[in-house]
Amino acid sequence: MKQELEQAIDHLCKELLGIGVDVELTRSEEQFGDYATNVALRLAKELNANPREIAEKIASKLYHAAIAKTEVAGPGFINLTLTDDALWSLSGQPPAQTLAGKQVVAEYSDPNPFKVLHAGHLYTTITGDAIAKLLETAGATVHRLNYGGDVGLHVGKCMWAIVRFLEGEHPKKLEAVETDKRLEWLSERYIEGNNAYEADEQAKAEIVAINKRVYQLHTNNDHDSDFAQIYWTGRQWSYDGFDRLYDQLQITPFEKYIPESEVTPVGIEMVQKGLAQGVFEESDGAIVFKGEPHGLHTRVFLNSGGLPTYEAKDLGLAALKWQQYNFDLGVIITANDIVEYMKVVLKVLEHFYPEVVKRSKHFTHGVIKLPGGIKMSSRKGNILRAIDILEAAHEANKTTNGHDNQQTVLAAIKYAFLKQRIGGDIIYDPAESVALEGNSGPYLQYAHARARSILAKAKTADSGQLTVDSLETGERSLLRKISEYTEVVDRSVQEFMPHHICTYLYELAQTFNSFYEHNRVLGDPRELTRLRLVQKYADTLKNGLQILNITAPERM
């Protein structure tokens, strides 16, 4: 309907003024009506005419069954007020299927085996899942991928400490570690290895050697040696631990993990091929890409020891994803410290797969901090871990609300992360996130439960008449807000930004609460109409929360 109206206005412009414009109706403040357009203002210059006169000209000729009132206001806006009927049919519609049939690959979370899952991983996990769901809402098929470093220096550090802890390469001794302690146990070993690497020259040399052995174990496909058994067990423990956390978070499961070891040979091969083709050059024994001619910087792809860097691996990863999925759209979400790095990798990738670069979107986010200002540093042990966030939220929920409900805590964390535009740093305040007052996940859950409770109490055979037209002010405000839903989702899809949905849902809940406060539903002569509204509202709220992967409980 919105499109119809836009086309009608575009038509009028051509007919009356001889100029076509790209008309976009925007939602206006309630006092001005339902939709507004600034076409007259934009055309004024071109036509060298008074914008208000142009607006009047268009407005006076604009007729549509859905329009109840047309007004010219301010410097030359055309304000449209829809009929109540039109508002009803506008609300409750499914979002536009703009991505129907599209194959999307979404890569996010990306924790490293043998290391701890930190707050940043938690953030991309939740945000990535929401973006994936958002795209699914628009009709896309989304493949959720999780990429992580199962090779590399951090693995060397961890393996070194494990072997030391076990007093030799004794895989059998691993059995002593309890199942639910494994992830924590591994991250403790990593910290030990990391500290030794920095403090002790001999340990450093040993770790470098072990790191090489890990790579070798992959090339030799070694699953039998004692060293290999320790490694594979450790890797599996990591994946199991990650899966447990994802399960706990109630996010959509990943389609698969892509381990770094799998993409490494692909990446190396690409670098060698690229070297022969003149994409790379040798420099002090390393293979580098000179980014300066492209306004970028130089980066190493194979180091002087012949080992692939992150760059080479990312190249392999991109190639592998493309070969396996042939996607229409590739979405990657990472921290924003690698934006420059990513540009170089994409520039190189352009040489191999220009199509992939065109179809890829890289979103980045900032650092996750607690209000005190603790910053993550993945080197030392004193980082903000994912479970620290979860624990802080549980703790806050207990002290603020006097109980500890998993659904509330999850809603609190997810909503706190998602309500902010993706890009900047996030200051996560546990107390604020679980609060039932204010712009929080639990507030929305409560707003939903309240509405459902009314519906549950309504008797089936009901008094009152259904009057879809001639709505009262409060009723109309609520319906007007509900009718915005699909437009908000569409915009979120276009921008890949779930936070628009958060902002909207909060406004929606506020509108409802205000309506609820001032209008009796049950037993009122207008009961049937109002129940219909409450139903639409609750469904809309639930649908929106679903995109964010937040539950909408009937009771709480």
Add this chain to the structure above:
RNA sequence: GGGAUCGUAGUUCAGUUGGAUAGAACGUCAGUUUCCGAAACUGAAGGUCGCAGGUUCAAGUCCUGCCGGUCCCA
């Protein structure tokens, strides 16, 4: 030193291809419960949109310079 990015109320954040009086939340202050869930609602105070220029009928939004923060590269 080069590059990226951000700077909006005391705090945390929204702000549509440039559009109407810059909006929320928390906090502060003042109110609202015989009645559908007060875990709610109503209202008030609080702003040089970092600073200075420029483009435009119109700038928080675009351009230039400067200041400040964060990150990347050497």
